[in-house]
Amino acid sequence: MTPIILLNCVGLTPGLLQYAPRLSEIAANGWSLPLQEVTPAVTCSAQATILTGSPVNVHGVVANGWLFRDTNEVRFWQQSNRLIQAEPVYVTAKKQAALRGLPFTVAKLFWWFNQGAVVDYSITPKPWYGIDGDKIFAIASTPSRLAADLETDLGPFPFPAFWGPMAGLASTQWIALAAARVIRVQQPTLSLVYLPHLDYDPQRFGPSGTDMARCVRQLDDAVTPLLDAAKHTGAQVWVISEYGHCDVTRPIFPNRLLRTAGLLEVRTGPIGEHLDVYSSRAFAVVDHQIAHVYVRQPEDIPRVRELFATVPGIGHVLVGEERADWQLDHPRSGEIILLSERDAWFAYPFWLNDEQAPDYAPCVAIHHKPGFDPCELFFDPRYRFPKLHAARRLVQKKLGFRTRFDLVPLNAALVHGSHGLPAASADHAALLIGHGPIPPGSILPMTSVKAVLLAALGLEP
Secondary structure (H helix, E strand, O other): OOOEEEEEEEOOOOOHHHOOHHHHHHHHOOEEEEOOOOOOOOOHHHHHHHHHHHOOHHHHOOOOEEEEEOOOOEEEOOEEEHHOOOOOHHHHHHHHHHHHHOOEEEEEEEOOEEEEEEEEEEEEEOOEEOOOOOOOOOEEEHHHHHHHHHHHHHHOOHHHHHHOOOHHHHHHHHHHHHHHHHHHHOOOOEEEEEOHHHHHHHHHHHHHOOOOHHHHHHHHOOOOOHHHHHHHHHHHHEEEEOOEEOOOOOOOOHHHHHOOOOOOOOEOOOOOEOOOOOOOOOEEEEEEEEEEEEEHHHHHHHHHHHHOOOOOOOOEEHHHHHHHHHOOOOOOOEEEEEEEOOEEEOOOOOOOOHHHHHOOOOOOOOOOOOOOOOOOOOOOOOOOOHHHHHHHHHHHHHOOOOOOHHHHHOOOOOOOOEOOOOOOOOOHOOOEEEOOOOOOOOEEEEEHHHHHHHOOOOOOO
C-alpha cells in the first residue's frame, strides 16, 4: 500500500495552480479536477465533507459555528471529533485494513475536529486558559509528547501568524516543517496536513486586491519539506482545497435588522452590550456568506422571513423544506438560512452604537463572538503604531494587570474578501490533485473525495 500525504491548501483553485510550479508538477504527474463544493463552503463544513463523504445535512457540521440548542450557547471553532455525525475516512480505512490484516496509521496535522479523533498522530492549536483569565498559546498532540518535541526542534508554534492581524506565512511554514518530521519519522499510511496561507490576504483584501501569484508561490515554496519527506518515505502527495475566495464590497448586518425590528434582545452591563439568546425571539449566527437565523417561536418565522426578503445583498432566504434543496436541513441549522449575494457577506454585530460594543469586539476572540469576525485579520487603523500598542498591552499583562488586546477594528467595510457560496466557475472552485485512475466527469463532488482516497489506498469497503 503506497502511503498518501493529503495537503489541504485552503484557497487554492485551478486558476491559481499556474503560480505553483511544485504543485503543478504533482498535477502533471497525476490528475487534477475542480471540486463541487458544499454549502457553506467554509472550513469546518468542507473538512467534514472531505473526510466523511457525506453532505452537510448528514454529518451535521452546518458552519464553523452554530447554536448548541441543548445549552443555548453559540460556539465557534469546536475541536471535538464527536461533533462529526458520520464516519471519517481514517476510521473506515482502519477498519478495512484490519479486515485485510494490513497495518494502517494516520497523522492528522492541524485539520479541524482533531481532539478525540481515531488517529495515531495529531497536532492541533490548543491554548491554555488560566483561571485568572490568562491565555497562553500552545498546541496539543497525540502522543502528548509530540508537540513538545516538535517545539523543541522547531521553536514555538507561531500562534499570532495562524490567526489575527499578524496571520501569514510563518504558520504554514511551521506546520509544513512539523508535518515533514512526523512523516519522516513515523511514516503514516495516511497523512492529513492543513496549510492555511492562502486564507489570509484574500480575505483581507479580496482576490483582486491581493498579489495572488506571490502568495501562491510562497505556499509552493513552503511545501518543499513535505515533498522531500514524501520522496524519502515513498509516499504519494495529493492536494486538496476547501474553497476559493471572491471579492466582496458590502457587509450585511442581520442582527442589527432583527434588533431594530424588536426581535433581538441584548443584556447591557459594565462590559458593554451582550447578545441575550434567551430573551431574543430571533438572532443570526453568521459565518462568511451564510447566516443561520434561529427563531424561537414558529409563529415568528413568516415575519422574520419577510424582514430579510428584500434586503439588498441577500440572495436566498431559505425556510423549512427549502433548506433541503441546499442540503442544509439539519437540527443544528437555523429555522431560516440566509445566503448572501456573491459580492456581499454577513457581519455579526448586534449593537447599534460602537460605544456600547461588547468588551470582546475589538479583540481576537474567536470563542467569545457569536459569529465569525474577519475584522480580526486587521489592526485597527486608528492606531498609528499598532504593534507598539500590542507590546504595551503585553507588558501590562506580564506585570499582572488585567488587560485586553484591543487591536481589532469594528469597521466591517475593511473586509474585501469572503467565501461560503458555490464557486462561480470551475476555475475559481476548490480542487483535488490525485494519482491513479482519474475519476469520471469534469468536476468531482466534494462528497466523492473519501471514496477516491479509499480506492487509491486499496481499502474500499
